[in-house]
Amino acid sequence: MEVEEAAAASAWPGSSKRCHLLQFLLHASKRLDLRPIVKYSALEFFSGRFLPALPRKMGFCGARSGRVVRSWLVEPPRDSNLELFALVAVWIASKIHDLRPLSVKSLKALGDRIIADQHFMCRDFADAELVFMEVVEHNIGSSSIAFIYLEDLLIHFREISKLGDLLDMDVCMEILDILYETEDTSLLFNSPCSLAASTLVAAYVISVPKQTWEFPILPWVRFATSYNEEEIMKIVLTILLHVLKLDEFKENDMEDFEVRCLL
Template sequence: MGSESASAMRTSLIEFLIESAQKLQVTPIVKYTALSLFADRFYHYLSLSRFESGDKVSSWLLQPLRESNLQLFALVALWISSKMHNSHQLRVKSFKSLGDTVIKEQHFTTRDFLEAEVILMQVMDFEIGAGNTAFIFLEELLFQLKAVAKVGDLVNFEACMDIMDLLYEKEESSILYSSPYSLAASVLVASYVITVPRQRWEFPILHWVKFVTTCKEEDILEIVGDILKHVFDPSC
């Protein structure tokens, strides 16, 4: 598969996962943990083509790779995430029912979902490790900001999540998720710039974020610049 077609497939899969999360009405932490499991770890593993040598897994679900099969794994990532974060997690039949509706090229059984779950866990060496996500850090930062400044109430949290979705959808910007703490700080600053009225910009958001996170100011500025470029120039 060429690099352009591979990039297009990745974008399509990320959009599929985000749309599926909306249809299932999962909480944001479930969605972003699933994105981390699927995009940062599982899909990255597949992109290295390790599976072709039988390094960890061998299954008809991966050989050959089809978009419909990868859509199954995106739903399974949401399923695993829901079991991690929800006291009343969604049952597998909820994901199968959605898969029957939105996956057009293939019909998957409950057994296929269970097999895909085992494969995904094998790829991650059964280590989920979902506490180190940008979304968790972002929530914490916004909570702290609201505690020290009224302007925190003006920061649109939906805009923060829209930015995070956009960065995941664009492969060239998804690398920012490798530094979740600095990314969370930068998303907060970018959302502040975008959603807070300019006449209320008296709060020194950049200096505050630098102080709270110990991130370097130049690093935050660079990431904020990348974020604003992707938000205001869809061609990037």
């Protein structure tokens, strides 16, 4: 029985449902014109903490795994209810980072337009926030998310090299969005600092014209983050394979790729 429960938890929520929910949150972020720090905090709260913890809190892993959450919002966890929790993640992130947080009325109005199967009341948002906080055990710290590390690295890079002006933050954020949507790469967010460093290198390769690849980006990233160049390169390769869909770009090309990055 415990094996079956563990299997159910590990399979949750499934690739297609996870992709749908992350696309929903990204779409909501665009509709609300969120600042990046709010958007990526919400993504971390929802995809990095809420979704992984929900099976355990619903009792999939047995009573010994922690207190079971009881609420009509998670029994059963319908798509519309999970979309509500995605908006709640945005609401929480906005209350942390915005001087004027989003109002529940504005979130309800958006939910009425983009949640297809159900209309939620303002009190449902309040109830969902309580459930959300219980599921994540009030873990809503946002000081160690990949975006913050990435923003800091980019600022430092622009201070020491004019090539930093060619590195577009929008490209960096597009990379992060794709990695969030892709289940195979979502585990990279468990190491936000190394992911930030690797995203910067990948964005450098994508944004900076090859003829101007004169800055030793990998040695600098190693110096700035203390991460091994080979480790960073493996993550960079993974990012490029998913972002650029380079099916012909295999691991045995890594050595040549590394040389080109260091030119």
